[in-house]
Amino acid sequence: MQIVSWGNFMDVLIRGAGVAGLTLAHELSERGLSVTIxxxxxxxxxxxxxxxxGMLAPWCERENAEETVLIHGRKSLDWWSRVLxxxxxxxxxxxxxxxxDTAELSRFATRTNGFDWIASDKIAVLEPDLEGRFAKALFFQKEAHLDPRLALSALKGKLIEQGVRFEFGSDGAKQWGGLEIDCTxxxxxxxxxxxxxGEMMILETSELSLSRPVRMLHPRIPVYVVPRDENLFMVGATMIESHDGGPISARSAMELLNAAYSLHPAFAEAKIVESGTGVRPAYPDNLPRVTINGKNVSLNGMYRHGFLLSPHFAEVAADKIIEASGKVT
Ligand SMILES: Cc1cc2nc3c(=O)[nH]c(=O)nc-3n(C[C@H](O)[C@H](O)[C@H](O)COP(=O)(O)OP(=O)(O)OC[C@H]3O[C@@H](n4cnc5c(N)ncnc54)[C@H](O)[C@@H]3O)c2cc1C
Known part of the structure; x- marks a missing residue:
């Protein structure tokens, strides 16, 4: 461990109020540190x-991810349930x-576990509005989802109750006497x-109701639809190697809308209430990193698993920071 000064490490500044920053604030605050975001x-x-x-889908994500995503990701369901x-x-x-494209379903099944093959009658029981649309499906019963916007807002409220301070409209460039953590x-x-x-859209229709995220496999652009309150459906998401956060392209919009329409024709009449682009921060191995290197402390690289993996990596980061604090001057 390199010996550096963290000033008063009990007084922490976290830069960035995304899911990484907020979950880490929660863990540090629970461990008795004074936190400002x-x-x-x-x-x-x-x-x-x-x-x-907002999918908490570690078994599905295993299709393209290391086993560590499944091992640590499954714990996030309990973390979010406990905290919120x-x-x-x-x-x-x-x-x-x-x-x-039913061959895609078999391919997906060979790369994952934790599912049951179900036929159209069971699909109709789970999702009555999909009755008769698909002959078979994979059902990952243990997975879950949340509304990210409700979750982030509720977590912010909880943090304020715990005494965490928020400074919005601030890039954190000002001098800070204590430990600074980068979650930007x-x-x-x-x-x-x-x-x-990652490009996404939010559609609104009262013609359709879903109780769970539905993934629509496709060889080129797999798409998912996540139901939210008030007849809203989040449709996502592209995966393009680029840090361009500019507006959704016409091609991506067409792909997402086509996939939604092939899931259910009611989406043809849905209102497009929002489109957006988020840029996922990713390291070469697509796994998050907790970095403690002298004064450089960060939690980053959540890739496509921010809600799934932040709880685990925030706990790891908080424990490492407490441990390292005993070794810095
Ligand atoms: C379309 C899409 C769908 C996704 N779906 C899922 C999903 O279903 N499940 C899942 O687990 N993950 C999903 N992800 C991935 C997840 O969103 C990301 O992994 C996660 O948001 C990354 O969180 P973060 O806190 O590291 O970064 P961000 O959310 O980008 O937060 C960083 C924050 O830092 C702020 N900031 C930047 N610079 C500074 C500065 N100098 N000072 C202060 N603040 C600063 C930014 O304004 C921002 O608010 C999805 C991502 C996208 C784009």
Missing amino acids: SEKRDGLSQSASWLAG PGMVRRNGTLVVAPPR GMSSRDPDLRGVR
Whole structure:
């Protein structure tokens, strides 16, 4: 351990009020540290976290991710339920494919576990509005989802109750006497980070009701639809190797809308109430990192798993910071 001064390490400044910064604030505050969060935007909106789907889907994510994502990700369901009671909906995930792409379903099944193959009669029981639309599906019963915007706002409220201070519209450039932690996502200056652009839309229709996220497999652009309150459906998301956070492209909008329409034709008449682009911060191995290197302390690289993995990595970061504090002057 390099010996540096963290000043008064009990007095922590976290830069960035995305899911990484807020979960870490919670863990540090629970361990008795005094925490201030500085966020350069005026509120919580428009971060990658704000634009997320909110799926807590470690078994599905295993399709493309290391086992560590499953091992640590499954704990997030309990973390969110404990910290924000009532926020998590444990209804599972349904994975379907259009008739011409059912081979994708079998391929998905070979790369994952924790599911049951179900036929159209069971699909109709789970999601009555999908009756007759798909001959078979994979049902990941243990998965869950939350509304990221409600979760972030509720977590902010809880943190304020715990005594955490928020400074919005602040880039944290001012001198700070204590420990500073970087949770700025893609704005971090870490040269190892790359951006993975994720475009999404929010559709509104009262013609359809879903109880759980539905993933629609496709060889080129797999898409998911996550139901929210008030007849809203988050449709996402592209995965493009780019740090460009600019508006959704026409191609991506068409792909997302086509997929939603092939899930259910009622989406044809839905209102497009929002489109957006978030840039996922990712390290080369697509796994988060807790970095404690002298004065450089950061929690970053949540990639496509911010809600799934922040709880675990925030706990790890908080424990490491407490441990390291005994070794710094
Ligand atoms: C479309 C989409 C769908 C997704 N769906 C899911 C999902 O279903 N489940 C899941 O687990 N994950 C999902 N993700 C991934 C998840 O959103 C990200 O992993 C996560 O948001 C990254 O969080 P973060 O806190 O590191 O970064 P961010 O959310 O980007 O937060 C960083 C914050 O730092 C602030 N900031 C920047 N610079 C400064 C500065 N100098 N001073 C102060 N503040 C600063 C920014 O304004 C921002 O608010 C999705 C992502 C996208 C884009």
